[in-house]
Amino acid sequence: MRPEDCLAFVLLIGVITLSVLSREVPSLLDSLLGLWPVVVVLGSASVPVYWYGCRHGGGRPHGRRLVRKTAREVAPAVFCLSFYLMLHHLTPDLDRPLLDPRLSSLDRSIFGGDAGVWLQRRVGSDMTTAILTGCYLSVAIVPAAYTALLYLRSHYQHFREVVLAVTTCMLSSYAVYLVSPAVGPHVYRGPVGVNLVSNESHAPALRMIAVIQGDARDAFPSVHAAVVFVILWYMFRTYRKLFWSFLPVGIGVVLATVYLEVHYFIDVVAGAAAAAAGILSATVYARIQGFEPARLAPERARR
Template sequence: MTLFERVSKREHAIVRLNLIIALAFALFVVAQPAVPTWEFLRLIGTFLLLTIPLSALSLLGFALLNARGPGMLAALQDRWRSDRFVTLLWPVLLFAIVMSSFSAFKQRILPHAGFHFDPALAAIDRSIFGVDLGLWLHKIIGSPLLTYFLDGVYHAWFLPMSVGVGIVALCTDARTRMQYMTAFTMTWIGLGSILAYLLPAAGPCFYGVLVGPIGNGPFEAVNDALVADRAARAADFLFTIEVRDMLLDRFNDPDLSIGGGISAIPSIHNAMAVLFALVGYRFNRVFGLCMSAFAALIWLGSVYLNWHYAIDGIVGAAGAIGLWYGAGFLTGPAHAKEPAAERVLAGGTTFAKR
């Protein structure tokens, strides 16, 4: 029996579909003159190396979840016999391909679209809220304490985005695993790459540098407020300021790096946070509510910290919800039967409740 014969035909088809899409996108990216081939291969290697600790953490979490059940070792042995950890391997491999391709696209291809959509996004925000929302938030509720709180929450987003892939791979049923990874792939490629290229914008914090001084007043005022909050706490470090300066320094750098590139709409921070919440409800209601609160804080932080216009997060969230349910349609009905081997989850316990 081959590795992929150990999973259902339905999952086999979904794996194949996702890998075809991811590899096609990777080939498109590396074929562009702006993307150095060796730099792209190095970036893929970096993400592949990153999957090693991610996989190890996922296996550790899986074992700990079963410590009071059949036992950690017995649970791992059971999962190995059932699918040879294929259900762990394909999501983390997909993660490495998608993230490296997206990173290269955002850093070397997206800038060629220009950043001419920012004035329209700022105008949309003003028409919806009647104010420049980021500056208004600083005037109404702004404080150094809130700034550092939102800064920590916003930049902690990388943890559920990466480790979450391994958790979903090992601790959910096959349908949830397929649905999440399909939505994950299409969020980064469809929203973060294709839609971002069609609606090119830099974001409020980069407005004055990459767009132009006209209309930059409110956004520069928010940048000044963040610098003042950092000084008020007698601190030399604020993630938002350090990352913003790093992105500007690397904007024309031919070397590819993790986390590089500039883009505003749609907000992938917000889109992925909404996906965290949607899959969280598959574990249980409390976890789903906690991840929903996290998504709300990410949206608030994206505006307050000057990374995004409010509409960026709204579009990102709407896109993520649409892709989640679209992926659910592709993966099939929840009541579809699968061989017993594919239902061996966390010592026989299925975490998906919906």
């Protein structure tokens, strides 16, 4: 088993144990049944992979091998998506005390008020809302595109390291959601500040973010921030030009988590800690496996 497989297994045992102790086994079963979209997507995606393997690799045996290999490589992403969907449905039913009062208090002690409102009053505008909303939604695309780039360019060791770092920071954050749940300022006190810069043209995107978030207890730490920090770190070490291109978007993602009132400022700090833990674990794993941690030649890094 790979390290990320072990992490997923430990987290699954924790979810099951907590559900049993909280007498929420029916909710756990409902959340598992809610994973049917993942199964449908994976099944649909395996068809073109199988067809490509058969057509370009010499028949059905190669097609089946290619499907198995692809499934092996995308398994960490499946783990992360599956646990996110499970916890999205399960954590509200566990009815554990919310951490929001403490997180909100920390924000106010730093900024003299809510961090999101503080930021909006200084840089808030319709254009800022549009740009930061786009940055926030980009996290659904950029990490997958970057890891696919590494894989397609045959940087398999670096691909494995990045995947392990991202998976570690995400699964460890999910574990925190179980023991220290928080809904975020947009649910805990309502979207007070975002009304200062509201515009009907941005309403669909903002509503989509609100629907995706729902009332799930997934604010602390910020996985958006954690994943962005990990991706920026490895882009800097592998494709320097790509790093400078994505850096403004990455900064936008971090700002958006607070500006759109999805997270408290302290959630971003905790996300940075989760990212550091993921990078450290992946670096240690790389050295144990006997290959140099992600770093390309200087001339390649500049591309």
